[in-house]
Amino acid sequence: MFHPRKTTFPNRSNRFILLPLQLSQPSESTQAPLTIKRSSHHQAIRTPLSPSQDSLLHIANLILKSKPEALTQTLEKCDVQWSPDVVVQVLKRLWNDGPKALQFFESLDRLPNYKHSTSTFDHAIDIAGRLHDYRTLWTLLSRMRQRRLGPTPKTFAIITERYVSAGKADRAVKIFLSMHEHGCPQDLSSFNTFLDVLCKSKRVEMACSLFKVFKRRFRADTITYNIIADGWCLIKRTPKALEILKEMVESGLSPTLATYNILLHGFFRAGQIKESWEFFAQMKKRGCKPDVVTYTTVIHGFGVAGEIEKARKVFKQMVGEGCLPSVATYNALIQVLCKKDSVENAILIFEEMLRKGYVPNVTTYNVVIRGLCHASKIDRALDFMDRMKDDKCDPNVQTYNIVIRYLCDAGEIDEALDVFRKMDGGSCLPNLDTYNILIGGMFVRKKSEDLVVSGKLLIEMVDRGYVPRKFTFNRVVNGLLLTGNQGFAKEILRAQSMHGRLPCKFKL
DNA sequence: GTAGGGTTAG
Known part of the structure; x- marks a missing residue:
């Protein structure tokens, strides 16, 4: 499944706004791409600032609407001074339309x-990998090399991650081991990155064997051990994590606070609540001062386990112990209140965080919106979504997916489609989840016209590089046939044979 | 893009 990488924009809202002003301002002065302003003569006046979000949105929409053969012309006509920085920003906006993004790049x-x-090559390679278009990926890599722009260790981090998440971990190992043949030597940090990629995709056994073979060659450090320990914790095998940490100490490396936080989280994840509590107590007792990550882990862990009072107590305690909560800490508390207490109590905490001067981020809003939807308060959820825009915190694809899902579940299909249409003209393109949710929703009312929409959505998602599941494909085609839309069903089947990408099962 | 906390329900 496709998951966009975390954005690399500075996370403004994650900063505590009571900090001195110069600390809370992300420094943007070093990069000065150009932006567009139109005078009354329709002549572009360029000012040395990054293009505004609005003009990026405008550019992305022009590209989306342009026919492939006219794209170069469209780009020439854009009143933009193209620079790699601008291109990266546009590629991010086109993230959920991989084919368009690659056409743009070309x-x-x-x-x-x-x-x-x-950096633009890295992004294009990432997109090709996400589309499982490995031929393009390697072509881009060799062009990158010809132009002496890389590949860098980051390029290989991207490539190996794409192979691992496509279920090709063995191939990823070979690629990692052959990095030097592509002019990019391996070192400890690329080794650590690759082990982390394997662990995060739950290929912990494989990471561990690789670790055993190469730990001496790369001189494994604390970070290497932490990565492997976290991998075992991720698949709830805390005894294996403890084993690794024992080995770490024996090899003369000292655990850090991150090590303890990894283990603490591991206990919670594995449902070992008693062990978590004892471990947390031991940390404090032995003078290992918990930090904001430790407290957030504990608050979230207790909450998920249904121990709301304990979670609240720890939240109060942390300030007394000289540790201020972060936005993530608030998010954790708000989320567990939504799940195990009530959304009303969660909103009280949300309001408290505003009073204390914190700036909620998109996760905060998503957690609250999900809580409201879950409590069947969809109207209030939609109010919160509007409020996000006012608060300069744009909804992301997850926000839309939450709202669309719950609207479909409630049978409010027209409202769901309204929200969906706002996305396309807006800042965020639908992803695979959005299409799956909405296509599923088109079967709720059993209306012929809804099935026509489901067919259009199916075609659109394929155009944007997503591969529908067989189940989805058959369901849509069958639905169209059963509601007298034979013509459209045939059209989809024809498109299927042309694309060769759709799952081929259905025969007329 | 060398590690640790917060976003889906079933």
Whole structure:
């Protein structure tokens, strides 16, 4: 499944706004891509600022609407000084339309005054990998090398992650081990990154064997051991994590606070609540001062286990012990209140965090919105979504997915479609989950017109590089046939044979 | 893009 990588934009809202002003301002002065302003003469006036979100949105929409053959022309006509920074931002906006993003990347190469950078190549390689288009991926890599722009260790982190998440972990190991043949030597940090990629995809056994073979060659450090321990914790095998940490100490490396936080989280994840509590107590007793990550782990862990009072108590305690909660701490508390207490109590905490000067981020809003939807208060959830826009915290694809899912479940299909339409003209393109949720919703009312919409959505998602499951495909085609839409059903089947990407099962 | 906390329900 496709999961967009975390954005690399500075996370403004995660900062505690009572900090001195110069600390809470992300420094943007070092990069100065150009932005567009139109005078009354429709002539572009360029000012040395990054393009505004609005103009990026405008550019992304132009690209989405443009036919592939006209794309270079469209780009020439854009009143933008193309620079790698601007291109990366546009590629991020086109993230959920991989084929378009790659067309955009290619068209730029035909512009006389623009040259791709290491970073734009990395993004294009990432997108090709996500589309499982490995031929394009390796072509891009060799072009990158010809132009002396890489590949860098980051490029290989991207490639190996794409292979692992496509279920090709063995191939990823070979690629990692052959990095040097592509002009990129391995070192400890690329080794650590690769082990982390394997662990995060739950290929912990494989990571561990690789670790055993190469730990001496790469001189495994604390971070290596932490990565492997966290891997075992992720699959709830805390005894294996403890084993690794024992080995770590024997090899002369000292655990850090991160090590303890990993283990603490592991106990909670494995449902070993008693062990978690004892471990947390031991940490404090032995003078290992918990930090905000430790407290957030404990609050979330107790909450998930249904121990709301304990979670609240720890939240109160942390301030007394000289540790201020972060936005993530609030998010953890709000989430567990939604789940195990009530959304009303969660909103009280949300309001408390505002009073104390914290700036909620998109996760905060998503947690509250989900809580409201879950309590069948969809109208209030929609109010919160509007409020996000006012608070300069744009809804992301998850926000839309939550609301669309609950609207479909409640049978409010027209409202769900309304929200969906807002996405396309908006800042965020639908992802695979969005299409699956909405196509499923088109079967709720058993209306012929809904099935036509489901067919259009199916075609659109394929155009954007998503592969529907066989189940989805058959369901839509069958639905169309059963509601007298034979013509459209045939059209979809024809598109299927042309694309060759759709699952092939259905025969007329 | 060398590690640790917060976003889905079933």
